Amino acid sequence: MMDSPVLTLHSPHDYADLVGTGFGPGRWMLIDQPLIDRFAETTGDDAWFHLDVERAQRELPGGRTIAHGLLTLSLIPGLLYELIKFEHVGRALSYGYDRLRFPVPVPEGGRIRLRGRISGAERREAGLFVTLECVVELEGTEKPALVTNMLELIFDE
Numbered sequence: 001m002m003d004s005p006v007l008t009l010h011s012p013h014d015y016a017d018l019v020g021t022g023f024g025p026g027r028w029m030l031i032d033q034p035l036i037d038r039f040a041e042t043t044g045d046d047a048w049f050h051l052d053v054e055r056a057q058r059e060l061p062g063g064r065t066i067a068h069g070l071l072t073l074s075l076i077p078g079l080l081y082e083l084i085k086f087e088h089v090g091r092a093l094s095y096g097y098d099r100l101r102f103p104v105p106v107p108e109g110g111r112i113r114l115r116g117r118i119s120g121a122e123r124r125e126a127g128l129f130v131t132l133e134c135v136v137e138l139e140g141t142e143k144p145a146l147v148t149n150m151l152e153l154i155f156d157e
Contacts, residue, residue: 007084012092012154015121015130023083024115028139029075031067033108039071053108067106072146073097076134079114080150095129095151103143111139119149127155 007023009015033053040046048055049066056065077094106112113136120131129151136146 006082008087009084010087012086012090012130013128015118015128015154016123018118019121020117020119022115022117023080024113025137026079026083026114028111028113029079031071031106031108031110031112033065036065036067036071036108039068039074043068043070045070056108062107064107064109067108067110069102069105069146072102072106072112072136073100073148075112076114076136076146076148076150079136080116080132080134083114083116091155093153093155095153098131098149098151100146100148102146104138104141104145106138106145110145112136112145113139116150124153127153129153 007018007021009018036050040050045068049060050068051065053065057063060066114134115137116132116134118130119133120129122129132150132152134146134148134150135144138145
């Protein structure tokens with residue numbers, strides 16, 4: 001269950017009227033070893049601190065493997081779609097991320113959730129350029145696991 005209601009946009013262009021509006025926090029999501037393993041298999045990033053549970057117990061603070069930072073990043077769209085709903089969806093393109101940081105690693109068994117703010121909506125030739133401040137919180141820590149600005153280009157129809 002989420003702590004705040006879903007933000008509903010009737011049109012992608014509603015972003016312009018909602019600059020400064022926060023969203024979330026969303027639901028807590030468990031980051032378990034099978035998820036970390038699948039991400040490692042998909043990306044080929046098989047560093048021991050992600051996959052070797054026994055070695056992590058011996059050598060890592062907390063004794064658990066840690067999730068890939070890019071795994072945490074890749075979960076943002078799905079977590080975001082739970083917090084912002086569109087009644088009329090057009091065509092949009094991920095333009096990337098700006099100022100991406102991973103202040104705290106996510107340990108196996110940790111739980112994360114998303115919160116953020118619509119921080120920009122600028123008219124461009126092709127459509128609306130939207131900036132969303134995204135913060136992935138890690139349960140039990142004051143520092144977030146991830147902080148970034150998600151950039152989207154929503155095309156005019």
